[in-house]
Amino acid sequence: MIQDIAPHIFSNAYAPKRPEATSYALYFDGHMVLASKASATLRFPRFSELNGIEESVYEKAIYLFAIDNDCFYLVHQVPEGQPEFELKDIGLFRTSEPRHLAFAGITGYSLYKWYDNHQFCSHCGAKLVPHEKERMLHCLTCNNTEYPKIMPAVIIAVTNGNKILLSKYANREYTRYALLAGFTEIGESVEETVKREVMEEVGLHVKNLRYYKSQPWSFSDTLLMGFFAEVEGDDSITLDREELALAEWFERENIPVSESDISLTSEMIEYFRNHQE
Structure with a gap:
């Protein structure tokens, strides 16, 4: 099954930290994901491979999870004109290899949708902010909390x-x-x-x-x-x-x-x- 990625090890412990140059940057736009143009296998950009990204991209990147020693982050903005990468339909995760990156892609997509759909508090309408110690969004105005939908x-x-x-x-x-x-x-x-x-x-x-x-x-x-x-x-x-x-x-x-x-x-x-x- 898609989550069977051994010998790779998936860790979903929430550990917010600044991405490194070698970390993976997952960028989604609707049902599309930024992935390699020419590679025969699935490949996502690492931060060091993205042209023209500003410091704010590193600062606003959201830690998602790790596979082995590689950390994956959600980024909300990528400059146009990435010669090695292009937007592709997420349906590719059903058939692409390597399996551990396909699993990373669809898991990241699920979290992307959750963050995108929970920008504001459903109770009072205030802006939700990430929690520092767990994967949760909370409202500083009314203390409402939101966890990923399963x-x-x-x-x-x-x-x-x-x-x-x-x-x-x-x-x-x-x-x-x-x-x-x-x-x-x-x-x-x-x-x-x-x-x-x-x-x-x-x-x-x-x-x-x-x-x-x-x-x-x-x-x-x-x-x-x-x-x-x-x-x-x-x-x-x-x-x-x-x-x-x-x-x-x-x-x-x-x-x-x-x-x-x-x-x-x-x-x-x-x-x-x-x-x-």
Whole structure:
């Protein structure tokens, strides 16, 4: 999965400090990220590689995290005319190598959106300021605090003996087969989310829920929790056509080959394909 970057080590401890010349500068503009023009692999600029940056860029840079001994910073302004770098769509993080920089890029993008969307206090409207000791924004006027947004959601592999239920989303750019998924609602356990989402999307009851593993999915600011669940009773599908374009049962040997290994969905499908229990 995209966060599996070993032997590289990711450290998200908040340690605000001035960037060094060798630190990475992550610059985003909407859905675009500043990355190398010509390199066959993903490469972000280091501060020393940016032409014409002023002292204020160093002073205003926001510490994000570290991978190994490399620190990554969010910068809000980069002079035009960077001959080695250009803005590229963040979709490149799904397929780019090296994996640890792709993970750094999408994690940085998630934090970029959070900082951009929380410039002012939602309670009184005053300017929010960064906290000195933790990744938090606080209001000096009313003491309101804001932490990075992480939304819990479930990925559900519904099985029926030798078969697994695969679906395709309705009205989305992603058109490959996927597992059922959904966000946890207020006052709801993740186990209740599993049962509700399966019933809402395909009209099935499930039993014997088994937790698999989790994944931080920064493309949607989500913490995904994967579950296997067995169908209970009738396996006839009643499709929610607002959410899904289709859903169908696949025998283990007929499961479509996944084109990606970055997601929890793909790993769970491959796990079912290769582990007959």
